[in-house]
Amino acid sequence: MTDGGRRPRVAVVIFPGSNCDRDALAAVEAVGGEAVPVWHQSRDLQRCGAVLLPGGYSYGNYLRAGAMAAHSPVMKAVRRHADQGGAVLGICNGFQILLEIGLLPGAMLMNRSLRFICRDVHVRVERTDLPLLRTLQPGQVLRLPIAHKEGNWFAEPAVVREVEQQGAVALRYCDPSGQVRADANPNGSLQNVAGLVSREGTVLGMMPHPERRISRLLGGEDGWALMRALVEAA
Amino acid sequence: MQVEVRVKLKEAVLDPQGEAIRRVLSSLGFEEVTQVRVGKLVLLEVEGDDCERVRARADEAARELLANPVIEDYEVRLP
Numbered sequence: 069m070t071d072g073g074r075r076p077r078v079a080v081v082i083f084p085g086s087n088c089d090r091d092a093l094a095a096v097e098a099v100g101g102e103a104v105p106v107w108h109q110s111r112d113l114q115r116c117g118a119v120l121l122p123g124g125y126s127y128g129n130y131l132r133a134g135a136m137a138a139h140s141p142v143m144k145a146v147r148r149h150a151d152q153g154g155a156v157l158g159i160c161n162g163f164q165i166l167l168e169i170g171l172l173p174g175a176m177l178m179n180r181s182l183r184f185i186c187r188d189v190h191v192r193v194e195r196t197d198l199p200l201l202r203t204l205q206p207g208q209v210l211r212l213p214i215a216h217k218e219g220n221w222f223a224e225p226a227v228v229r230e231v232e233q234q235g236a237v238a239l240r241y242c243d244p245s246g247q248v249r250a251d252a253n254p255n256g257s258l259q260n261v262a263g264l265v266s267r268e269g270t271v272l273g274m275m276p277h278p279e280r281r282i283s284r285l286l287g288g289e290d291g292w293a294l295m296r297a298l299v300e301a302a
Numbered sequence: 303m304q305v306e307v308r309v310k311l312k313e314a315v316l317d318p319q320g321e322a323i324r325r326v327l328s329s330l331g332f333e334e335v336t337q338v339r340v341g342k343l344v345l346l347e348v349e350g351d352d353c354e355r356v357r358a359r360a361d362e363a364a365r366e367l368l369a370n371p372v373i374e375d376y377e378v379r380l381p
Binding site: 131132135136139167168174175177178179180181182222223224256 | 314315316318319322342366367368370372373
């Protein structure tokens with residue numbers, strides 16, 4: 069939290085090929101944080117209390133989305149930070165990286181349609197009792213943009229069961245009224261998963277882009293609360 | 303020596319890309335093709351002539367980076 073009026077510091081990690089880093093930096097500042105750009109070669113997080121892994125095409129998504137970025141030097145520091153209970157938000161490619169390093173379960177497959185999908189979707193908030201979701205209301209429906217080709221979340225049946233039992237699904241694709249339906253699922257993701265959260269609620273990965281929805285001028289403010297929760301957790 | 307690491311999607315994982323290819327093959331007259339699965343072939347040029355050691359290291363590389371065990375199986379082949 070703030071000490072002596074200073075804003076909470078949030079590290080925005082920049083990989084070669086990140087392309088949502090500037091939006092992420094701006095969004096952190098807009099909700100009251102101090103955004104600190106951290107290059108992927110860095111071995112420390114510059115005294116930041118929270119980490120944001122932004123969207124983009126880290127390393128051109130060679131091999132698999134997020135596979136190379138998962139082994140960047142900075143990720144050792146990110147893992148240490150997460151292991152110590154520090155907050156980490158992974159958006160889109162950042163979510164894919166969190167899956168690749170195993171901080172969240174499962175993996176991303178290519179979208180069922182085989183297409184890159186760039187449009188608004190609705191997601192229902194499934195948990196609000198955890199640090200990175202506490203600014204939201206139970207059952208709240210958010211309208212947020214997605215922009216990805218690999219967002220089709222997959223895990224083996226036993227892992228899916230465990231994820232559901234544990235309440236690890238933070239966000240699900242739904243229709244505008246909040247109904248979780250197959251035809252509201254843009255990419256084929258199992259259980260309509262749009263976002264997953266760790267048991268302690270300090271690691272959150274999500275395919276939609278809250279950092280693009282923090283102002284009416286940019287199409288809406290539905291991403292504001294999620295960004296604010298990250299800053300409050302820093 | 304050159305080492306092949308063959309990476310393929312696990313049986314339980316749907317492969318929409320393979321299915322799209324199968325449909326096109328079928329429209330081209332290859333109706334006998336009943337399933338297509340798309341994988342990756344990674345060729346490693348490796349120093350050393352101790353086959354066991356080279357295999358073990360390639361295996362390690364596959365587990366650590368080349369394949370994602372959640373969705374993929376892999377196979378290491380030496381010459």
